[in-house]
């Protein structure tokens with residue numbers, strides 16, 4: 046049905062040959078990430094060899110090829126496991142047989158969803174943060190809805206960096222080889238049986254890229270990879286690291302993703318109905334589309350060629366932060382992208398289309414401006430972000446008031462089956478009726494939450510917290526020992542965390558605007574919270590971009606508090622934040638804190654995941670929370686914009702501590718005769734019922750289909 050089907054089949058057959066008879070269906074399951082959002086998926090692989098599963102980072106292909114013969118033979122004789130394998134295989138099978146939802150797009154003309162990062166599963170390290178999570182969730186949701194879509198991205202050979210913190214609290218980075226040969230993916234081959242390749246001109250080299258296919262349910266994700274023997278060492282390096290520090294290499298990546306992506310789809314015979322540029326990284330692809338349009342038109346029909354390009358392109362902007370909207374100088378661009386500029390027919394025109402003011406010759410160009418000009422529809426990712434983006438990009442539309450700038454919004458959502466885990470998933474599965482996940486975007490679906498007995502909700506919450514605390518204990522101790530901390534401090538992690546204690550999470554990319562530093566602004570109040578009569582415990586995680594020294598400094602300042610009384614056993618910074626860790630944190634924390642500097646949080650999605658886990662939100666009224674907060678489904682810190690950042694930080698830190706001290710902590714400890722915090726549980730219900738349907742990826746993708754993919 047999609048290019049690369051034969052390659053997948055061959056890989057499945059090959060793996061099947063080395064598996065014992067009863068486990069053979071696993072080969073199918075391994076080569077499709079569909080298992081990652083089945084209730085029993087991960088557990089099925091884990092029981093085969095728990096150590097190997099952990100060591101391989103939950104990579105099923107490596108598990109089956111690296112575990113011992115003995116483990117496989119044992120698994121083959123385990124009737125319960127074999128039954129699970131059969132259930133998973135038939136789930137995959139019936140999923141494949143469901144009808145496609147054709148209309149705005151079709152199997153012949155799918156949506157091409159183009160993005161620099163995709164977070165499909167922790168073992169595929171081609172993502173960094175929220176953008177990738179959103180892209181991965183959209184592919185999964187498209188599969189669930191049966192929406193014809195293909196993903197287009199890059200196969201980073203060493204992915205995103207891993208993080209270690211040293212005893213002074215300073216972050217160090219290291220990279221591991223992702224090795225596609227050991228990932229659940231296949232190289233797409235052409236009719237001649239050789240790897241299918243395309244070339245992209247970069248600098249003065251025609252860089253060759255091959256294409257990997259990763260199956261995300263029914264949606265194939267095609268990943269371009271320039272690590273080919275034909276290329277120079279520089280050419281091979283292009284797709285090595287996500288968000289590479291070297292600016293010239295980043296431009297080369299954009300060329301491979303954009304131009305290479307469009308060429309690869311054409312080489313495979315895919316004719317998209319629409320190219321969805323998810324953030325501007327793939328925007329150079331419009332020049333390849335332009336070259337195709339010009340070739341089909343009489344010379345000189347430049348305007349008509351552009352009109353045809355715009356008809357095919359839609360764009361989503363994901364951040365008002367400058368680092369997400371980089372600009373490049375004329376020299377930088379022409380050095381790497383000269384030949385691509387020629388696709389536009391005219392280098393000056395090429396440069397001007399990415400400028401805010403096309404006529405200002407010394408202005409730098411940005412992918413965002415290019416994407417906005419080259420798309421028929423553009424949107425931000427929350428109501429407030431839409432408005433902020435209209436203001437920021439108003440200069441691109443001279444003569445229009447900010448309110449009339451053609452940028453709308455589709456508020457983000459999260460893929461519920463991926464992020465709803467553990468005891469909470471069991472609870473909701475029990476109460477929301479069969480097949481409820483397919484109706485997760487409907488308000489009525491969630492209403493029965495109001496009738497779940499408080500004791501049951503609280504039991505699920507406590508059991509989720511218990512699982513989290515046991516993970517924190519393990520990981521924090523390991524992190525501390527590796528760091529070379531004194532034994533006393535390391536063992537405090539082992540004995541200090543308590544399964545009954547109010548557990549507060551703060552985890553996200555450590556960009557400065559996320560303001561982790563607010564917690565360290567009033568250290569005495571933070572220490573009083575962990576050391577008081579009704580102590581709370583904190584868990585932190587997050588990576589700072591390798592070049593972001595300011596963010597690294599914030600982590601160091603937080604670490605300076607580790608010697609204060611009580612802190613060692615009640616606060617932990619867990620290293621190497623990733624999807625797997627995020628999943629555990631959002632499932633287990635009672636309270637999820639988000640403190641962005643308004644209006645810089647375009648949406649934020651970790652809070653939506655925490656809602657699913659029964660977590661309550663304490664957030665600045667920015668991004669998604671500005672439209673989710675209803676006065677009674679969590680707590681809010683003022684979201685006003687303030688040019689005086691210091692004053693704003695002090696004010697917001699104070700508001701945060703006031704809420705924690707006066708409302709959150711007392712409410713958590715207010716118990717009835719059965720030990721249940723009735724008001725807390727009522728707030729959990731309200732949070733689930735109000736936010737569950739609105740912030741699901743099901744609602745989000747339906748909006749993209751109805752309002753954006755469909756031509757108006």
Ligand SMILES: *Cc1c(COP(=O)(O)O)cnc(C)c1O
Pocket residue numbers: 173174175176178552553554622623624627628648649650651652654
């Ligand atoms: C969900 C998620 C994010 C995005 O969280 P925000 O709330 O948008 O900061 C980032 N990283 C990982 C690993 C996630 O799972």
